[in-house]
Amino acid sequence: QPVLTQSSSASASLGSSVKLTCTLSSKYSGYFITWHQQRPGEAPRFLMKLERTGSYNKGSGVPDRFSGSSSGADRYLIISNLQSEDEADYYCETWDGYNHRDVFGGGTKLTVL
Amino acid sequence: QLQLQETGPQLVKPSETLSLTCTVSGDPMRSGEYYWGWTRQFPGRGLEWIGYINPGGSAFYNPSLSTRVTMSADTSRHQFSLRLSAVTAADTSVYFCARHNAGWDLNLIDHWGQGTLVTVSS
Numbered sequence: 257q258p259v260l261t262q263s264s265s266a267s268a269s270l271g272s273s274v275k276l277t278c279t280l281s282s283k284y285s286g287y288f289i290t291w292h293q294q295r296p297g298e299a300p301r302f303l304m305k306l307e308r309t310g311s312y313n314k315g316s317g318v319p320d321r322f323s324g325s326s327s328g329a330d331r332y333l334i335i336s337n338l339q340s341e342d343e344a345d346y347y348c349e350t351w352d353g354y355n356h357r358d359v360f361g362g363g364t365k366l367t368v369l
Numbered sequence: 370q371l372q373l374q375e376t377g378p379q380l381v382k383p384s385e386t387l388s389l390t391c392t393v394s395g396d397p398m399r400s401g402e403y404y405w406g407w408t409r410q411f412p413g414r415g416l417e418w419i420g421y422i423n424p425g426g427s428a429f430y431n432p433s434l435s436t437r438v439t440m441s442a443d444t445s446r447h448q449f450s451l452r453l454s455a456v457t458a459a460d461t462s463v464y465f466c467a468r469h470n471a472g473w474d475l476n477l478i479d480h481w482g483q484g485t486l487v488t489v490s491s
Binding site: 299302356357 | 406408414415416417418421429431432433465469470473474475476477478479480481482483484
């Protein structure tokens, strides 16, 4: 069972909101994660650290439109007032304590319609 | 402003050793609050953590790569390095250096380098 599970794709309209989900396996359901954005042809960019409580800390320069929340083993990235530049791959990251390694979800490709 | 820049050969022959260096600007690298690591991205998206090293020189590697990976750090030169031995075509990836925040309970990434594509081919 993967440590982190993400849907492979999502889409939403320009100006609308979208909620991306990262699900932790049960063994790690209390862990915090980080969210990263990767625009086409660019390096990933750290967006935020997201706790199991839903508290989050964003990276420098991350717009207010980006926020996070949590429910059980699910960690959410919410993007409001979607812009064309938000079209990107979004990855979550945490630590696999059982295998002693940093791990990433498979990523969600977000399309802005 | 923190910047990380990867340098090294873009083409490596099978069975040889891949060597990359990351130069850090905007952070002295001496703080125990941060570790310095490498992650790679295969064609088609997937990210794989390779390992990280702390300023004291203690390194932690992905168990799946640990027999082939060596990391080192030279804080006086604001650099840290990756060596991956016995490479095959499966090691063809974009390699990113990154900063891990050791001030958190889990040492996750809070800053990325720009990445460099390394191709393994004869």
